[in-house]
Amino acid sequence: AQSVTQPDIHITVSEGASLELRCNYSYGATPYLFWYVQSPGQGLQLLLKYFSGDTLVQGIKGFEAEFKRSQSSFNLRKPSVHWSDAAEYFCAVGTYSSASKIIFGSGTRLSIRP
Amino acid sequence: NAGVTQTPKFRVLKTGQSMTLLCAQDMNHEYMYWYRQDPGMGLRLIHYSVGEGTTAKGEVPDGYNVSRLKKQNFLLGLESAAPSQTSVYFCASSIRDGSGNQPQHFGDGTRLSIL
Numbered sequence: 001a002q003s004v005t006q007p008d009i010h011i012t013v014s015e016g017a018s019l020e021l022r023c024n025y026s027y028g029a030t031p032y033l034f035w036y037v038q039s040p041g042q043g044l045q046l047l048l049k050y051f052s053g054d055t056l057v058q059g060i061k062g063f064e065a066e067f068k069r070s071q072s073s074f075n076l077r078k079p080s081v082h083w084s085d086a087a088e089y090f091c092a093v094g095t096y097s098s099a100s101k102i103i104f105g106s107g108t109r110l111s112i113r114p
Numbered sequence: 115n116a117g118v119t120q121t122p123k124f125r126v127l128k129t130g131q132s133m134t135l136l137c138a139q140d141m142n143h144e145y146m147y148w149y150r151q152d153p154g155m156g157l158r159l160i161h162y163s164v165g166e167g168t169t170a171k172g173e174v175p176d177g178y179n180v181s182r183l184k185k186q187n188f189l190l191g192l193e194s195a196a197p198s199q200t201s202v203y204f205c206a207s208s209i210r211d212g213s214g215n216q217p218q219h220f221g222d223g224t225r226l227s228i229l
Contacts, residue, residue: 004156009154034217036220041222041223042222042223043118043204043206043220043221043222043223044157044204044206044218044220045220046217046218046219049217090156090157099145099162099164099170100145100208100210100216100218101147101159101162101172102218104156104157104158105156106154106155106156107154107156
């Protein structure tokens with residue numbers, strides 16, 4: 001069965017510093033992978049997605065993620081974080097079902113140090 | 115274009131009461147979903163629908179019922195609320211295509227407390 005692991009529950013980085021959020025998945029075939037962001041009191045917003053092709057995916061708000069099949073990872077990166085990036089980030093894997101069901105990781109909360 | 119709209123945004127219930135959460139989407143999406151979000155557990159799928167008049171169970175369906183009488187609406191019902199159902203509930207929708215794995219679009223959530 002598919003699963004997603006986000007090993008970091010909470011990360012704090014300084015404003016202007018680089019960021020990497022980790023995501024590992026378990027899936028037998030080439031997965032569909034997503035990163036979502038949730039600001040406080042809001043729903044989830046899609047940051048980026050990987051379906052196939054180039055393993056480095058660009059998303060909104062200056063985020064990117066790299067798919068590494070050998071490591072079963074899909075880590076999210078940003079070269080310089082802004083205070084407005086403070087939020088919770090969810091990695092998710094698609095299930096190849098006919099209903100586009102997604103399995104979410106437990107999330108990583110990002111805090112920004114001024 | 116409102117996207118996915120959930121009502122109400124907040125609600126407090128007493129144990130044993132019933133209520134219905136409404137989700138409406140104006141994107142003409144075929145697929146709709148209800149999730150619950152609990153601390154440290156991410157989002158878990160309660161029920162979903164692949165089209166008008168159809169519903170299916172997700173990962174944690176017990177204690178909930180759903181209906182999709184109109185394509186744009188997906189209702190989540192709590193028959194007899196229990197404290198364990200205290201959570202934040204999210205509705206989402208998605209288009210249907212050949213891949214079966216298009217991104218989902220989310221509402222802003224309903225915060226439900228059961229006393």
